[in-house]
Amino acid sequence: MPTDEELRDDATSRLRAAGLRVTAPRVGVLVALERESHADADTVARHVRGSLGAVSTQAVYDVLHALTEAGLLRRIEPAGSTARYETRVGDNHHHMICRGCGVIVDVDCSGLAPCLAPAHPHGFLLDEAEVTFWGLCPECQPANEENA
Amino acid sequence: MPTDEELRDDATSRLRAAGLRVTAPRVGVLVALERESHADADTVARHVRGSLGAVSTQAVYDVLHALTEAGLLRRIEPAGSTARYETRVGDNHHHMICRGCGVIVDVDCSGLAPCLAPAHPHGFLLDEAEVTFWGLCPECQPANEENA
DNA sequence: ACGCTTACTTGACTCATTCCAGAAAAGCGT
DNA sequence: ACGCTTTTCTGGAATGAGTCAAGTAAGCGT
Numbered sequence: 001m002p003t004d005e006e007l008r009d010d011a012t013s014r015l016r017a018a019g020l021r022v023t024a025p026r027v028g029v030l031v032a033l034e035r036e037s038h039a040d041a042d043t044v045a046r047h048v049r050g051s052l053g054a055v056s057t058q059a060v061y062d063v064l065h066a067l068t069e070a071g072l073l074r075r076i077e078p079a080g081s082t083a084r085y086e087t088r089v090g091d092n093h094h095h096m097i098c099r100g101c102g103v104i105v106d107v108d109c110s111g112l113a114p115c116l117a118p119a120h121p122h123g124f125l126l127d128e129a130e131v132t133f134w135g136l137c138p139e140c141q142p143a144n145e146e147n148a
Numbered sequence: 149m150p151t152d153e154e155l156r157d158d159a160t161s162r163l164r165a166a167g168l169r170v171t172a173p174r175v176g177v178l179v180a181l182e183r184e185s186h187a188d189a190d191t192v193a194r195h196v197r198g199s200l201g202a203v204s205t206q207a208v209y210d211v212l213h214a215l216t217e218a219g220l221l222r223r224i225e226p227a228g229s230t231a232r233y234e235t236r237v238g239d240n241h242h243h244m245i246c247r248g249c250g251v252i253v254d255v256d257c258s259g260l261a262p263c264l265a266p267a268h269p270h271g272f273l274l275d276e277a278e279v280t281f282w283g284l285c286p287e288c289q290p291a292n293e294e295n296a
Numbered sequence: 297a298c299g300c301t302t303a304c305t306t307g308a309c310t311c312a313t314t315c316c317a318g319a320a321a322a323g324c325g326t
Numbered sequence: 327a328c329g330c331t332t333t334t335c336t337g338g339a340a341t342g343a344g345t346c347a348a349g350t351a352a353g354c355g356t
Contacts, residue, residue: 021322021323021324021331021332021333022323022324023322023323023332023333023334024322024334025333025334026333040312041312041313042312054335055334055335056334056335056336056337057313058314058315058334058335058336058337059333059334059335061313061314062333062334063333063334066333075227076227077225077227077228079223079224079225079231079278080225082311082312082313083312083313096269096270096272096274098272099275105270105272121244122244122253122285122286123285123286124244124246124253124281124283124284124285124286125283125284125289126244126281126282126283127247127282127283127284128281128282128283129279129280129281129282130227130279130280130281130282131277131278131279131280132277132278132279132280133272133274133276133277133278134274134275134276134277134278135272135273135274135275135276136272136273136275137270137271137272138270138271138272141273169301169302169303169352169353169354170353170354171302171303171304171352171353172352173303173304174303188343189343189344190342190343202305203304203305204304204305204306205305205344206304206305206306206307206344206345207303207304207305209343209344209345210303210304211303211304214303230342230343230344231343231344
């Protein structure tokens with residue numbers, strides 16, 4: 001478990017590497033998402049406020065957009081949920097989402113070539129295959145069986 | 149191209165088979181989605197009003213929910229778009245979405261077993277793998293190249 | 297045809313997110 | 327350290343998809 005300082009330093013490096021100014025809200029957002037991946041804008045805002053004090057909602061949305069634009073964040077929009085963000089970018093990994101508690105877990109792509117080539121592309125020029133697995137996490141499986 | 153009457157009869161049968169009451173808005177919604185698949189609630193409402201006259205927005209939402217619940221419709225929520233509906237249910241097909249014009253095209257699953265089994269399920273009990281292909285449709289490819 | 301039950305209407309309302317605009321603050325190259 | 331430029335703040339308002347609630351209308355089994 002890295003310290004907050006390590007996370008802040010790392011976030012700072014990434015911001016500079018992307019040619020962006022290093023500001024407290026930006027670093028805070030990156031640290032918050034390292035601590036809790038797949039958080040929504042509101043959750044990120046609460047994390048950032050917890051460590052930095054007052055930060056406007058506006059600033060949080062601005063930062064999330066700017067960092068997503070710069071490729072430092074990836075935005076995902078699972079069905080039935082608000083937009084969520086993660087710091088893991090650059091690889092085309094996928095997600096498993098629990099229908100019970102909503103938890104989102106990263107899944108490596110495992111290089112499934114078939115997933116990138118549908119049987120009939122109909123002339124489409126594809127650049128991404130987004131895969132979302134739906135099911136029940138270990139926590140929610142027993143609870144669900146009892147209800148059934 | 150089936151006639152409206154054929155579509156209405158077919159929709160009526162499906163409603164009865166599902167044990168649902170046959171009402172004008174319900175039949176209208178099913179016919180609308182046969183005519184234009186992957187339409188959002190607003191588009192469905194406009195179609196239905198075009199053929200039935202006044203139908204409340206609420207009724208459209210109620211019908212879409214009820215029919216989705218009953219398994220007569222499938223709801224998809226692509227990132228950056230509102231919820232969309234289609235009448236093709238029962239098979240686990242996927243979608244290709246054009247980043248240019250937003251058009252959605254069905255893609256057969258082609259039985260890609262790997263897509264249903266991630267490398268590390270982390271104890272999840274999965275019931276669905278949702279695949280969305282992103283790219284440019286044939287129409288939007290030239291336009292995009294010119295801009296580049 | 298009757299009446300129970302389900303569906304539809306109306307209108308107010310929530311929620312995430314965006315936009316607006318001016319002022320204040322802060323980063324960073326020199 | 328200075329000053330230009332970008333970012334953030336205040337805070338108010340608007341948007342658009344979707345929901346809630348209570349009354350009215352309509353389907354359908356008898």
